[in-house]
Amino acid sequence: MSGAVALRRPVLGSVVAVDQGSVRHSAANLDDVEVGRRFAAGDECALALAYERWAGQVHGMAVRAFGPGPDAEDVTQQTFIAAWTGRARFRPEASPLPAWLVGICRHKIADTWARRERQRREADAAMSQAQAAPVAGYGPGVDSVVADRVLVLDELDRLGQPQRGIIELAFFADLTHAQIAERTGLPLGTVKSHIRRTLERLRSRLEGDGAALPA
Amino acid sequence: MQHCLPEQLALAALREPLPDDDALHLAACDRCRGEVTSLRRAVDAVAVPELAEPGPAVEPPPSVWAAIAAATGTTVAPDSLTPEPVGAQVLPFRSRRRGLVLVAAAAVAGAVLGAGVTAVLRGGDATESVTAVALDPLNDEQASGRAEVVVREDGSRALQVDLEAPALDGEYYELWLIEPQVVDMVPLGVLRPGTQTFELPAGLDLGEYPVVDVSVEPIDGDPTHSGVSVARGQLDS
Ligand SMILES: [Zn+2]
Helix, strand or coil: CHHHHHHHHHHCCCCCCCCHHHHHHHHHHCCHHHHHHHHHCCCHHHHHHHHHHHHHHHHHHHHHHHCCCHHHHHHHHHHHHHHHHCHHHCCCCCCCHHHHHHHHHHHHHHHHHHHHHHHHHHHHHHHHHHHCCCCCCCCCCHHHHHHHHHHHHHHHHHCCCCHHHHHHHHHHCCCCHHHHHHHHCCCHHHHHHHHHHHHHHHHHHHHHHCCCCCC | CCCCCHHHHHHHHCCCCCCHHHHHHHHHCHHHHHHHHHHHHHHHHHCCHHHCCCCCCCCCCHHHHHHHHHHHCCCCCCHHHCCCCCCCCCCCCEECCCEECCCCCCCCCCCCCCHHHHHHHCCCCCEEEEEEEEEEECCCCCCEEEEEEEEECCCCEEEEEEEECCCCCCEEEEEEEECCCCCCEEEEEEECCEEEEEECCCCCCCCCCCEEEEEEEECCCCCCCCCCEEEEEECCC
């Protein structure tokens, strides 16, 4: 009996009472920039607010990639956990918090693809060993693209601004360099040369890494 | 031969249309085309609709926040998961690491029943009912009933519960006393449809834990509230 009581003990008073009112009433009208700043500073209320404001966007991406269900939920959850634990790398003055979250979500999606690819290869290897016959595979280059994707996203994280913002608008918003110039207010020539240098940098990362040379 | 400018080749790698002169040259020049191809490898790696800017928002289920809260140890919850106080129709949800995350702020209504009340009643009949509350179904659930606090001659207290609810298979009902914030709770035990009496811990202030809650629990060895409440009522005196 006392054992049962001890087991149940953790549910009694195990949660610290925090001032809910402050989340609801004062923090709720913080602008996005301030939420980003507080997030970077480690304010838990900002994590809750970020979730409140942008979990739908992030989860929408995850669902678009994997359909509704555990995979998408895992991506969304991992995105926020990674954002929170990696908040020291977030620069609120350089990029808005939602853009940063979306960037992390892309990583989590690409990681999930890479993991599946690895599992597929392992399954194929096991199968071919069992059959002592070569496996036709799923066409050349599938796994190299999956690996390239992880590398490109990783390299994007290393870019400063405005380079990162520019190339993301080109890659993910499908804007032309003229539209990017208009959107960012940067001169056309600047946008073009940043694009050029960023693509060169990504090329050297892909070629230099050698992990996934094209077939 | 005048080759295309490096910037133009980068734009071509992004599949932007080039001015006619450049386009003509590119079509004919292996060197420039080779450059575009090598720059395009990065472009193609991420040029998939799944990685594009977010489209329509989809609200994740509450379990996603619960997992985030558990992993980060945060005790704050988003407003979307903490409805404004409107009564007792709020459900706690589970977070394995930190017990229950703050999810609800139901208002305490009316006076509370504390130790003082029981003291006054001591020495009366064998048992005396001091307060009763209807257990109303939550979210169209089939469960309802009544809970009554009784005080025995020796001053000990018990909660007598009548539950009308369908029998469960592979799950069971559990009875809880919960504080109005739906954070802390006291489990009283396994409940089955019909009438049962539960001992109330001596010293438990019913004013602090006035919400009588019936949950459905899976048989999973997890002693915390499943987050699935089917009936509830709030004691007052
Ligand atoms: Zn040329």
